Amino acid sequence: MEWNHKQEPFWDEYFQDLSCTLWGRKAICSLSYYNNGQNCQDPLDRFAVAAEQCLQWLNTHQAEVFAAIEADGLYNDALEWLDHPETVEEDGVSYVLLYDGGRVPLPYRKEDFFSSLALGGLSFSADSKSTEFIADMFLCTEPDVFAGHSIEIFLNGDFGSHTAAYTLKVNGLAG
Numbered sequence: 001m002e003w004n005h006k007q008e009p010f011w012d013e014y015f016q017d018l019s020c021t022l023w024g025r026k027a028i029c030s031l032s033y034y035n036n037g038q039n040c041q042d043p044l045d046r047f048a049v050a051a052e053q054c055l056q057w058l059n060t061h062q063a064e065v066f067a068a069i070e071a072d073g074l075y076n077d078a079l080e081w082l083d084h085p086e087t088v089e090e091d092g093v094s095y096v097l098l099y100d101g102g103r104v105p106l107p108y109r110k111e112d113f114f115s116s117l118a119l120g121g122l123s124f125s126a127d128s129k130s131t132e133f134i135a136d137m138f139l140c141t142e143p144d145v146f147a148g149h150s151i152e153i154f155l156n157g158d159f160g161s162h163t164a165a166y167t168l169k170v171n172g173l174a175g
Helices: 041-060 062-071 074-081 110-115
Strands: 004-007 012-022 025-035 087-090 093-097 103-105 117-127 132-141 150-158 167-174
Touching: 012 041, 012 117, 025 041, 041 062, 041 117, 041 132, 041 150, 062 074, 062 110, 062 150, 062 167, 074 110, 074 167, 110 117, 117 150
Parallel strands: 025 117
Antiparallel strands: 004 012, 012 025, 087 093, 093 103, 117 132, 132 150, 150 167
């Protein structure tokens, strides 16, 4: 993989964009590795492999991610965001009108909420001080129930380990 390089006053940043597929949708994620002038080709290679493994994990553990989102109360939050008086009736179906002109059919079920989630951004970052990395993921809803806000999720991993073990934390809404 080809890494871009930018020298800053206190560190070197190596970065690249990675084309990926998450939950059946094509996306771009970014990788950033911060170094303090040391030779870092081996850690860069291991970090890139770890990011790809994390993406594979996300693709096979979508249910766990969604369960964490539900446990954090974000489906209920979506219901609250949709609880306003602007509705329209069309062909016997009620729709909530959204701020951006979009609309959501009522009733709004969990399946509707989870099928509306789309990757808004995903970045992986690490530095030369350890082999740990952080993946910062933003999920948006389509249509945009949260009015420009997205669900933020952190995954921590270790590219020095041969096992793919991650700590998943839902950080609520961002934006």
